Amino acid sequence: MNDVPLLPILLHPDPILRAKARPVAEGDADLVRALAPRMLATMYKAPGIGLAAPQVGEKLRLVVIDLQPDDTPSPMVLVNPEIVAASEERAVREEGCLSIPGQYADVERPARVKVRWRELDGTRREMEADDLLATCLQHEIDHLDGVMFTDRLGPLKRNMLIKKFLKEQKLKSREAM
Numbered sequence: 001m002n003d004v005p006l007l008p009i010l011l012h013p014d015p016i017l018r019a020k021a022r023p024v025a026e027g028d029a030d031l032v033r034a035l036a037p038r039m040l041a042t043m044y045k046a047p048g049i050g051l052a053a054p055q056v057g058e059k060l061r062l063v064v065i066d067l068q069p070d071d072t073p074s075p076m077v078l079v080n081p082e083i084v085a086a087s088e089e090r091a092v093r094e095e096g097c098l099s100i101p102g103q104y105a106d107v108e109r110p111a112r113v114k115v116r117w118r119e120l121d122g123t124r125r126e127m128e129a130d131d132l133l134a135t136c137l138q139h140e141i142d143h144l145d146g147v148m149f150t151d152r153l154g155p156l157k158r159n160m161l162i163k164k165f166l167k168e169q170k171l172k173s174r175e176a177m
């Protein structure tokens with residue numbers, strides 16, 4: 001895993017983050033098999049618990065997640081994931097995003113979701129998720145439709161957070177000069 005080259009993570013307001021990603025097709029098999037371990041390595045290094053392909057510049061419906069329960073790696077690679085059911089009950093959880101680093105906010109979403117996807121070898125999978133995994137799945141699948149977690153905030157909170165992020169980025173780039 002240490003030899004896997006890392007990928008640059010795109011930051012807001014990169015337009016690729018706003019594009020709708022296309023489904024992974026059979027012809028993408030080699031690309032996706034090469035991309036998934038690089039995305040996982042990039043996510044672990046960040047560090048983060050989820051990463052969607054558009055965040056590394058690939059407009060493909062591919063997501064990697066690892067909540068690392070008890071610090072044990074348990075990577076998930078989700079090809080063409082989709083939410084097929086969501087609970088009426090909602091839950092609020094603090095979210096952040098590797099494409100808006102350093103910014104966090106409470107986001108309200110369905111508490112539980114049922115998700116379908118394919119594994120790298122094409123196996124169909126389906127699971128019901130709650131708690132942190134439900135949040136993470138929804139956050140990453142949103143990325144495939146060009147949706148950022150900040151879009152789920154009220155306008156006032158969203159504007160404040162984005163403004164703060166852009167200001168901090170400006171300071172950072174000035175320090176780098």
Ligand SMILES: [Zn+2]
Pocket residue numbers: 096097098099139140143149
């Ligand atoms: Zn994100």
